[in-house]
Amino acid sequence: MRATHFGTSLFLLATLVACGDGTPSSEEKASPAASAASDPKDVLAGLPPEAQPYGLDVYTAKCVSCHGDLGQGIDNSPALRGLTPAAMQEKLLAYRAGQPQGAQTAVMAQAVASLSDAEIAAVSLYAGE
Numbered sequence: 001m002r003a004t005h006f007g008t009s010l011f012l013l014a015t016l017v018a019c020g021d022g023t024p025s026s027e028e029k030a031s032p033a034a035s036a037a038s039d040p041k042d043v044l045a046g047l048p049p050e051a052q053p054y055g056l057d058v059y060t061a062k063c064v065s066c067h068g069d070l071g072q073g074i075d076n077s078p079a080l081r082g083l084t085p086a087a088m089q090e091k092l093l094a095y096r097a098g099q100p101q102g103a104q105t106a107v108m109a110q111a112v113a114s115l116s117d118a119e120i121a122a123v124s125l126y127a128g129e
C-alpha cells in the first residue's frame, strides 16, 4: 500500500517536472525531423503512393521468421504486443541506430539494418497495435 502511494507520488512529481512551463527545450526545437517522424502515417504520407511500402510485405520478408505470422513470437523472439505504431517505429529506429534495448539488441539491429525509414514506418503500422 505504502509502496503504491510512493510510486504514485513519484509519477505525479515526474509529470510535474516533465510539464515544466510548457516551453520546448532547445533540444526539441533542434530536431524537427525526429518529431515529424513520430507518427508513422506522416512518414508515409510524405511519399508518393507508388513509393509507399506495404507493411505486410516488409513483415513477411523481414520479421515473420522470428516473430511469427500473428506476432506471437517464436523461441527467443518476443511476442509483439502492446506497442502502438509510433512506439514500435521508435523502437525499430533505435535498434537500427544501434542503441541498446534488450539483451538481444544485436539480433534486432541486424534485422532492421537494411530497412528504410518508409519500410520501418510501414511495418510499424502493420505490426503495431
Ligand code: HEC
Binding pocket: 058, 059, 062, 063, 064, 065, 066, 067, 076, 077, 078, 079, 080, 081, 083, 088, 091, 092, 101, 102, 103, 104, 105, 107, 108, 111, 112, 123, 124, 127
Ligand atoms: C532473427 C530474428 C528476428 C527478426 C528477423 C526480427 N526480430 Fe524483432 N526481435 C527479435 C528479438 C530476439 C528481440 C528482442 C531484442 C532485445 O532483446 O531487445 C526482438 C524485439 C523486437 C521488438 C521489441 C519488442 C518489445 O516489446 O520491446 C520489436 C518491436 C520487434 N522485434 C519488431 C520486429 C520487426 C518489425 C521485425 C521485422 C522488420 C523484426 N522484429 C525482425 C528477433 C527478431
